[in-house]
Amino acid sequence: MSAKKDANFATQCIHGGLSPDPQTGAVMTPIYQTSTYAQEEPGKHKGYEYARTGNPTRTALQDNLAAIEKGKFGICFSSGLAAMDNVLRLLQPGDEVLASDDLYGGSYRLLTAVFGPFGIKSRFIDMRDPANVEREISKDTKMLWIETPTNPMLNIVDIEALTAISKDHGIISVVDNTFASPYLQQPLTLGADIVLHSATKYLGGHSDVVMGAVILNDEETAKKLYYLQNAAGAVPGPQDCFLVLRGIKTLHLRVQRACENARQIVKVLQNNDLVANIYYPGLEDHPRHEIAKKQMRDFGGMVSFDLKEDTLEAATQVMKNTHYFTLAESLGGVESLIGHPASMTHASIPREQRLSVGLTDSLIRLSVGVEDVEDLVSDLEGALAAAVSTSVD
Template sequence: MKSDCRNFETKAVHGSSNFETRTGAISYPIYQSATFRHEGLNHGTGYDYSRLQNPTREELEKTVALLENGKECLAYTSGMAAISGLLTIFKSGEHLIVSDDLYGGTYRIFEQIYKDYGIEVTYTDTTIIENIKKSLKANTKAIYLETPTNPLMKIADIKKVSEITKKNNLLLMVDNTFMTPYYQKPLNLGADIVIHSGTKFLGGHNDTLSGFIIVNDEDLVQKLRFIQVSTGASLPPFDSWLILRGIKTLSVRLDKQQENAIKIANFLKTQNKVKKVLYPGLKEHTGYEILTNQATGFGSMISFYVDSKATVEKILKEVKIIIFAESLGGVESLITYPDTQTHADMPHEVKAKLGVTDKLLRLSVGIENVDDLISDLKNALSD
């Protein structure tokens, strides 16, 4: 990207290359090829086989790295593939400190897969710095944060956590899916690794899967790249192109989604059947001040508790515009029931301790007309 391009929106639209230099194509081409011809022995184009690298995926990786202010990015077939690839850098007997409230799929991979490989995990409320300090062990190697967390929207102070990791020679890993690099840049705040489920806001259209790891350390890049190439979790070219296309409108979508979310969060607060609204953009939210200091926005994810499971069932049955479906971050508004969907594999006692109850709903606010969305919720909440 040209050095005079300093603003996020322009970087998102034009990407790393601005256009494809060989043909001048504005929409970066889909190099739908598994393999590439060599002109002779030790004389090639720089591309061999798409599991190793592909020009479309390469453009996407450079673009995401640019947006996150990272040196390099690796694109994976899904967010969970990215997390799995990241966890393979740790050895049996090593210890991680992890946000206690986090996506159920991430909890599942820690507990049901990597625990069997001897990776030790301590879950704690990472919004409380003393909790992190108390969780440190001689074999601790990294801290893994979600901020905001999924689904309870807890906000960790990335800078303060990074002070702990740097003092103790640990890696700081931050899942930035909810905020995206448009609103929050963890590497600038002291993180070593940023993770995304690109399926969500980066793609933005609920039409493809992807995951990303962004890093600044060259040795770590080489280690992760070797693992990715060896295990084959590289993002295909067509999916790479879809995410590239989605990123072009990221800032426009997020601004509209956030605008809608603020209005909906305030509406939900007025409803008798709604007992508590969890949205970081509300001034009464516990993490409001921290997020204001480390991010430029609040995002469009809302969780809220209602008065009964019967109300949950009524809302999920009667919403018409808002779609009852898993996932988040797309242009369509989606409502999810964490207890039996995103956090189904989390033990009941763990969910109960966290507050992931049978009265909790999670709403991913889209770009529809906000009056239509509020009307939809009002109808579903009516007697």
């Protein structure tokens, strides 16, 4: 049976918004692999007409996502950027988006290269100081685009403070919650209007699906987004929805293990002379550590660091000598990944802007997985040692 609304998080992951299949009693949601549905007569059907408009597997996932984010409406799309695209379609030419100056490169590209020519203006600002955000709001500002923790610098912004400002000014607040996942923070409970996920990452959790999702409480806005979901058609297939549903059932276990492993990885980096700076909100000297403690359950499985030798060559020597940390884009899977944001995930952001937020040429981003931490520690120590050896030679 579906979880009660006051059920704890782990219970919501497994039962939230879900019930056994009414026809067969199947405990797992079936994959409804169909493009269309039989109708008794024109306009008279069982709630489904055409699979772009709706699919029972997708409906189950959307209800589950709403439950774990403590929202009323969940809406799924074919990718995280497709979800963002549909949220931005709530705006009109002449409207302005204030976005984090440290954000995912694909989000930057969508805002500037895709929506910019249609008259949607974007400005990228430091959101760590709420007063600075309020100063930057203009008469055209209609949306705050918030990442926290940010990608890849792991900056923390105060969700509650920023969403209060957005409400005072009648602005839509959107929080990209991909890095944290609903296990670590639930922005709707902190005042956000819309939460967005690349479900490809922690929600799916196994690097085998691409999907996006938005969750919200406002019925009128939800109706607009459901309309856009159908009208624009960037919907996920039923098997992908099944895979994300399956992934969510272990979300709490996976993310907690990743958090525990990340803490050990950070200790290794702190004791390595090759490392210049470590970016991780769990560090007590992180400038927004207390805010992270306030709004997050734990500090996440994402860790970034840069090297004292600030060159791509130095970073490459580290990245090409790992074994368990796979050099690849993406994050949030059970396996650990290592990446170079400047040349991979954030290459679409101009170098000057990358450097202005601290994204150096030697910055390395880790997505810490759920392997035995002793193996991950040994792997990273070996890669750093190999890089030192190469530079000496």
